[in-house]
Amino acid sequence: MSLASHYTDGTCAISFELFPPKTPQGLQTLLDNVRKLTEFKPAYFTCTYGAGGSSQSTTLDVLSKVRELTDLPVASHLTCVGSTVQQLEDYLNKATDCGTDYIVALRGDPPKGETEFQAVQGGFRYANELVELIREKFSSLGIAVAGYPEVHQEAVDAKTDLDNLKRKVDAGADIIITQLFYDNADYYRFRDDCVAAGINVPVVPGILPVTNFAQAQRIASMCKAGIPDSLRTAMTDSDDADHQFKIGVEHARMQTVDLVENGVPGIHYYVLNKSAAAESLLDGMQLGTA
Ligand code: FAD
Numbered sequence: 001m002s003l004a005s006h007y008t009d010g011t012c013a014i015s016f017e018l019f020p021p022k023t024p025q026g027l028q029t030l031l032d033n034v035r036k037l038t039e040f041k042p043a044y045f046t047c048t049y050g051a052g053g054s055s056q057s058t059t060l061d062v063l064s065k066v067r068e069l070t071d072l073p074v075a076s077h078l079t080c081v082g083s084t085v086q087q088l089e090d091y092l093n094k095a096t097d098c099g100t101d102y103i104v105a106l107r108g109d110p111p112k113g114e115t116e117f118q119a120v121q122g123g124f125r126y127a128n129e130l131v132e133l134i135r136e137k138f139s140s141l142g143i144a145v146a147g148y149p150e151v152h153q154e155a156v157d158a159k160t161d162l163d164n165l166k167r168k169v170d171a172g173a174d175i176i177i178t179q180l181f182y183d184n185a186d187y188y189r190f191r192d193d194c195v196a197a198g199i200n201v202p203v204v205p206g207i208l209p210v211t212n213f214a215q216a217q218r219i220a221s222m223c224k225a226g227i228p229d230s231l232r233t234a235m236t237d238s239d240d241a242d243h244q245f246k247i248g249v250e251h252a253r254m255q256t257v258d259l260v261e262n263g264v265p266g267i268h269y270y271v272l273n274k275s276a277a278a279e280s281l282l283d284g285m286q287l288g289t290a
Contacts, residue, residue, distance in 0.1 A: 001073060001101075002142055003075075003101070003102045003142025003143070003144060003175055004142070004174040004175055006043040006044070007175065007265035008265075011288075012259075012260050012264060012265070012267060012287045012288075013042075013043040013267075013288065014041075014043065014266060014267050014269065014282075014287050014288050015043055015044050015045065015046060015075075015204075015266065016037050016042050016045050016046070016271050016278065017045075017046045017047070017048065017268060017269065018030060018046065018047045018048070018273050019051060019272070020047060020048070020062050021273060026273070027065070029273065030062070030273045031069060032275075033273060033274055034066050034070065035069060036275040036279060037271065037278060037279075038069075040278070040279075040285075040287065040288050041288030042072065043072070043266065043288070044075055044101065045070070045072060046077060046104055046144075046268075047059045047062045047063050047066070047076060048077045049076060049078050049079055049106075050079055050081055051077070059076050060094060060098050063075075063076055063100060064099070073101035074101055074102075075100070075101060075102035075103065075104055075142070076100050076103055077106060078103050078104070078106065079106045079107060079108025080108055080125075080127070080130055081111065081117075083123055084120060084122035085124065086122070088123075088124070088130065089133070092134065092137070095141070096138060096140065096141065101141070101142060102141060102142035102143065102144060102174075103134055103141050103142070103143055103144070104143075104146070105127055105131050105134060105143050105144070105145055105168075106145070106146055107124070107125075107130070126164070127146070128164070128168045129171075131143055131145060131168050131171040131173050132172070134172070135172030142174050142175075143172060143174050144174065144176070144204075145165070145169070145173040145175075145176055146177060146178075146179065147165050147176040147177070147178045147179070147190065148161060148165075148178070148179045148190075149179065149189070149190035150179070150224060150225055153224045158193070162193055162194070165194070165197075165199065169199050169200075169201055173201060174201060174202075175202045176194070176199070176204065177206055177268045178204065178205050179206060179223050179225065180206045180207060180208040180219070180223055180225055180270055181205070182220070182225060182226065182227055182228055182251070182255070183226065183228050184258050184259060184262075187203075188262065190203070191203050202265040203265075204264070204265060204266045204267065204268050205259055206267075206268045206269075207252055207255055207256065207259075207267055207268070207270070208252070208269070208270035208272075209249050209252035209271075209277035209281050210248035210252070211274075211277050212235075212241060212244045212245065212248070213232075213235040213236055216231070216235065216248065234251075235247045245276075245277070249277050249280045249281045250281075252277070253280075253281040256281060256285065256287075257285075260285075
């Protein structure tokens with residue numbers, strides 16, 4: 001099934017994002033949680049690549065196991081960080097051989113301690129170049145790219161960022177998955193701006209159910225996502241872990257209900273290899289298409 005076609009039947013397709021665990025125990029927990037998340041009929045699972053300095057080598061191993069377990073399509077994230085074009089092609093060949101269906105094509109962040117992204121010699125500078133490569137040489141792979149409702153942190157301004165997003169779509173991306181956001185107004189503004197800029201692929205909102213306030217702050221500062229005052233106040237009302245979990249999940253649930261009412265084609269959940277928050281927020285929702 002092509003990537004874009006998950007989003008064309010008028011229902012709200014959901015997908016779940018995982019990251020490569022560091023230990024065998026972490027992998028076992030991830031697979032147990034994947035089993036639970038599959039109950040919600042996701043269209044596909046994705047796994048990050050080198051995010052936050054994590055290993056790049058285990059992404060495909062994780063996805064192979066997820067595929068074996070669920071028989072669902074899987075998407076590997078891939079960044080240009082530290083790789084020549086030849087190395088990216090090697091990875092894409094390996095991904096295709098492993099049965100990977102889709103690629104989330106990214107530039108990636110500068111390595112820890114560096115402030116500016118530097119392409120390696122013989123590598124790519126921007127994600128649109130990676131999209132071009134995949135379209136040219138790996139035509140069977142579906143392609144998702146990243147979009148930023150609150151503007152990418154390095155962008156000169158929102159208009160330039162949108163022009164750069166359009167380059168990725170013009171190069172052949174099938175869908176856009178957004179950076180996480182906590183205020184749906186940011187997504188609706190971004191979606192309208194995409195349409196006005198002539199970007200006509202599905203813009204899939206990315207939602208992260210936060211489960212404690214310290215985590216919400218850490219992630220929001222990493223991704224430059226604003227935390228609405230109402231969420232901040234409700235979460236910091238009490239230090240109790242159950243209280244913070246309940247508020248975070250309820251916020252993500254309210255975001256989900258509102259997004260569905262506003263006709264989004266799908267939702268991508270950043271589940272951080274866990275299932276409890278997603279299970280709570282999706283309980284009784286009847287989303288998913290598989
Ligand atoms: P680009 O689209 O290349 O944009 C980077 C910056 O350059 C932007 O400011 C843009 O406006 C500008 N720009 C783009 N193209 C051009 C051009 N041709 N000329 C001039 N300027 C240009 N990181 C990981 O390390 N691993 C992951 O697995 C991962 N998964 C992610 C998944 C999603 C859904 C999202 C939203 C982000 C993910 N990230 C991941 C983070 C991502 O790598 C960073 O946000 C990174 O800083 C930008 O990547 P990009 O692909 O958006 O870059």
